[in-house]
Amino acid sequence: MSTVHTVLSAPTAGAVPPVPHTAGGALVIDGLNAWYGRAHVVQDVGFAVAPGEAVALLGRNGAGKTSTLRAIMGLMPRMSGTISYAGCPLHRAPAHARFHRGLAYVPEDRRIVPGLTVRENIRLGLIASRERRDEDTVIADIARTFPRLRERLDQMGTSMSGGEQQMLSIARAVAAGPSLVLLDEPSEGVSPLLVDEMYELFAGMKAAGTTLLLVEQEVERALEIADRVCVLDQGRLVHVTSVDDFRTDAAAQARWCAL
Amino acid sequence: MDITLDLVLQQAVTGLALGAVYVLVAVGLSLIFGLLTVVNFAHGAFFMVGAYAGIATHEYTGSFLAAGVAAVVVSALIGAFSERVLVRPLYGRGIDYPLLLTFGISYVLVDAARILFGRQGLSIDLPEALQGGIDLGFGYFPLYRMLLVAGTLVLLALLWLGIERTRWGLIIRAGARDPLILRVLGVDVSRVWLAIFAFGAGLAGLAGILAAPLRGATPEMGDGVLVSAFVVTVVGGMGSLAGAVVAGFGLGVAVSLTTLFAPAFSDLAMFVFMAIVLLVRPNGLFGRAGLLS
Numbered sequence: 001m002s003t004v005h006t007v008l009s010a011p012t013a014g015a016v017p018p019v020p021h022t023a024g025g026a027l028v029i030d031g032l033n034a035w036y037g038r039a040h041v042v043q044d045v046g047f048a049v050a051p052g053e054a055v056a057l058l059g060r061n062g063a064g065k066t067s068t069l070r071a072i073m074g075l076m077p078r079m080s081g082t083i084s085y086a087g088c089p090l091h092r093a094p095a096h097a098r099f100h101r102g103l104a105y106v107p108e109d110r111r112i113v114p115g116l117t118v119r120e121n122i123r124l125g126l127i128a129s130r131e132r133r134d135e136d137t138v139i140a141d142i143a144r145t146f147p148r149l150r151e152r153l154d155q156m157g158t159s160m161s162g163g164e165q166q167m168l169s170i171a172r173a174v175a176a177g178p179s180l181v182l183l184d185e186p187s188e189g190v191s192p193l194l195v196d197e198m199y200e201l202f203a204g205m206k207a208a209g210t211t212l213l214l215v216e217q218e219v220e221r222a223l224e225i226a227d228r229v230c231v232l233d234q235g236r237l238v239h240v241t242s243v244d245d246f247r248t249d250a251a252a253q254a255r256w257c258a259l
Numbered sequence: 260m261d262i263t264l265d266l267v268l269q270q271a272v273t274g275l276a277l278g279a280v281y282v283l284v285a286v287g288l289s290l291i292f293g294l295l296t297v298v299n300f301a302h303g304a305f306f307m308v309g310a311y312a313g314i315a316t317h318e319y320t321g322s323f324l325a326a327g328v329a330a331v332v333v334s335a336l337i338g339a340f341s342e343r344v345l346v347r348p349l350y351g352r353g354i355d356y357p358l359l360l361t362f363g364i365s366y367v368l369v370d371a372a373r374i375l376f377g378r379q380g381l382s383i384d385l386p387e388a389l390q391g392g393i394d395l396g397f398g399y400f401p402l403y404r405m406l407l408v409a410g411t412l413v414l415l416a417l418l419w420l421g422i423e424r425t426r427w428g429l430i431i432r433a434g435a436r437d438p439l440i441l442r443v444l445g446v447d448v449s450r451v452w453l454a455i456f457a458f459g460a461g462l463a464g465l466a467g468i469l470a471a472p473l474r475g476a477t478p479e480m481g482d483g484v485l486v487s488a489f490v491v492t493v494v495g496g497m498g499s500l501a502g503a504v505v506a507g508f509g510l511g512v513a514v515s516l517t518t519l520f521a522p523a524f525s526d527l528a529m530f531v532f533m534a535i536v537l538l539v540r541p542n543g544l545f546g547r548a549g550l551l552s
Contacts, residue, residue: 073443099445111440113433122435127426128445231333 025086027051027072027180028209033079034064034071041067042079043235049180051086054202054212056226056243058219058257063232065215066108069182072213085180100130104178107214108185110169112157119153121168123159125175133177140172145201148194162192170201180211187218194219199224219257223247231256262519265398270519271512276404276473278511279411283466285485285491285503287459293435293498294455295347296354301361302463302488303481304368309334309464310476313373314383318535322466323386330468331461337368342453353517365481380477383468407469415504422500431455435498490529494536496546506536506544 030035034042042064049055057065071079074095083091090098122142126135143150146167152160166186169178174181177257183202187195195218202225206212216222223229229246231239233256239246246252284306291299309330316322316329341364344374347354389403422428430451434441438448445459491510495502510529517528524531536544 075443077438095442096445096447099443105443107443108439111437113436113440115432115436116429120429120432123429124440124444127430159498171307 025179026137028082029068029072031083032068032071032079032083034067034079036067036077039215041161041235042071042076044237045232046081046236047230047237047240048215049212050209051179053208053228054206054214054226056219056229057213057215057230058222058229059230060257061217062234062258063240064235065232065233066184068232069105069184069213069215071215071254072098072182073103075105096128097127099176099178101177103182104173104176105182105187106169106173106184108161108188110158110165112165112168114156114158116157117154118149118157118160118168120173121157122149122153122175123131125172129176129191133178138175142175146171146195161191163190166190167194167200169200174205174210176208180213181205183214183216184210185215187216187221195221219253266514266519268398268500269400270515272400272404272408273476274512274515275345275408275508277515279408280484280507281487281491281509281511282415282465282504283469284377284488285404285495285507286415286500287462288357288488289492289498289500289503290431290455290493291459291501292492294438295342295346295350295357295452297357297361297456298354298359299361299456299459300485301341301364301368302364303458303483303485305338305460305463305481306467306470307372307476307481307483308337310369311376311381311467311479312464313438314381314471314476315376315470317383323389327465327468328345328384331466331528334464334467337462339453339462341460342456343468346456347449347452365485366414369481376476376478380475380476380480385472393485410469418500428447435550451535487529490533494533494543496543498547499543499545502543502545521533 002252006028022062022162029048030046032045032087045064045068047055050258057068059065067076071091073085074090074093074097082089082092085098085101085103088101090101090103095099113124116124119139122139124133126133126138137166139153143153148164148167149171150165157165160168166189170183170186186198186202199221202212202214206225212225214222214226223243223246229241229243230237231237231252237255239252241249284302287305288299288302291297291302312333313326313330317326320326332411341361345360345364346357349360386401389406392401392402393405422431430441430446434446434448435449439452441448467476468483470480470484487510491507492498492503494510496504510532513532514525515526518525532538540546
């Protein structure tokens with residue numbers, strides 16, 4: 001099964017909705033606190049994301065959204081509280097072990113590795129995968145799903161435009177077929193046309209059963225694919241609601257998300 | 260003394276052999292710095308450990324090959340232990356902590372060699388097959404030095420292939436630039452660091468036993484080599500493998516030829532060379548700007 005292609009382009013792929021290779025489960029976060037030095041950036045945050053659900057994590061700059069994603073991926077220098085995924089506690093596991101549990105993280109700054117070609121950057125996404133999938137097949141699938149990367153496979157990853165680098169960062173993160181994808185500000189600094197393409201991809205991933213946790217400044221974009229909204233403000237979780245309710249709640253949008 | 264072309268060429272080969280030793284030591288030093296940001300002051304001691312482990316093995320087995328294997332294995336194991344148990348708790352604390360620690364490791368290893376093997380040093384004879392010289396038509400050259408240079412070049416070619424073409428190489432190239440993304444993509448970087456430290460120490464140990472037939476082994480033999488290897492990595496550019504190779508052979512030849520033309524300046528030659536390179540290129544021949552910033 002050509003997993004990446006199937007996962008990402010599910011809406012048009014056929015009648016049977018394919019499932020991600022790693023059996024997903026609920027992400028449950030409870031009493032999460034995280035610090036940068038003395039700054040207490042995430043304070044007693046708790047929420048859950050159901051399998052196959054898309055949750056948008058919204059809030060102003062500095063609300064603690066990125067720190068929450070980093071804590072879920074195991075990248076915060078200091079944290080407390082519990083995080084479990086598909087019934088397994090994750091909060092003591094190092095970042096690389098969380099990858100093997102089916103988590104993928106697309107960082108805000110993309111982190112395309114300098115000195116490596118596009119192909120090598122994608123290869124990095126498979127390098128630790130225990131599935132031992134055929135690399136050429138996966139790269140061919142990615143080239144189909146991300147047509148913009150196809151002609152650029154052998155050029156340096158960092159020589160591409162910001163939007164293309166964002167695509168590469170996503171392609172690399174999903175190469176191993178994760179069941180939960182953490183996306184940090186994917187639309188930031190990306191041209192509107194590419195953002196459209198990107199959100200089509202996310203919709204495809206969601207339709208294929210991949211769970212999404214999305215941090216996004218562009219609220220409207222996030223509401224396009226999200227099922228629920230969690231709002232953070234000054235490190236605290238202040239609001240959890242359905243997308244429909246949030247969309248009509250101008251007061252909440254103005255209070256927590258207006259720039 | 261007449262300086263003939265023959266003599267210059269012979270001295271250049273001697274310089275290349277010296278350079279091969281520098282390169283083997285500096286490549287490990289450079290890899291360890293490039294990936295772990297550890298300035299490894301124990302690297303000269305690993306060189307010495309390789310020489311002693313090899314000579315001791317040679318006494319029991321009589322085999323030069325076994326001596327080489329023992330040199331690599333023992334120094335790599337001591338390197339692995341140093342990283343796993345001693346250096347690792349200091350990551351994230353700034354560059355000076357591991358620097359001082361490895362300085363201490365080096366003192367412990369040098370004193371251990373004095374206690375175990377005595378202060379006056381040991382020597383090892385080359386097997387007969389490697390003694391003597393070969394006539395290349397334009398001069399008569401020592402066989403072992405030629406083999407040392409050729410062997411180092413083969414090893415470097417294999418290392419280059421490994422780094423450019425293999426899965427491990429990709430991990431090393433990515434890890435030198437962005438260890439965080441490796442962790443996020445499922446790589447246990449602490450294992451990569453352990454392997455790199457052990458590999459670098461093993462290379463230094465190999466250099467130690469390969470240099471031992473030419474210069475013998477003393478507990479302090481690593482000190483001078485460490486200084487030279489640091490000069491090589493600085494001239495080549497910190498963390499750059501290609502830089503370490505070019506600068507290593509270049510400095511070996513420069514030192515060796517200075518010995519021929521102006522013996523009084525031979526110790527100085529290396530540092531003059533370094534000063535000139537750094538004046539022209541502050542990051543070394545192949546260095547990246549801002550690596551330490």
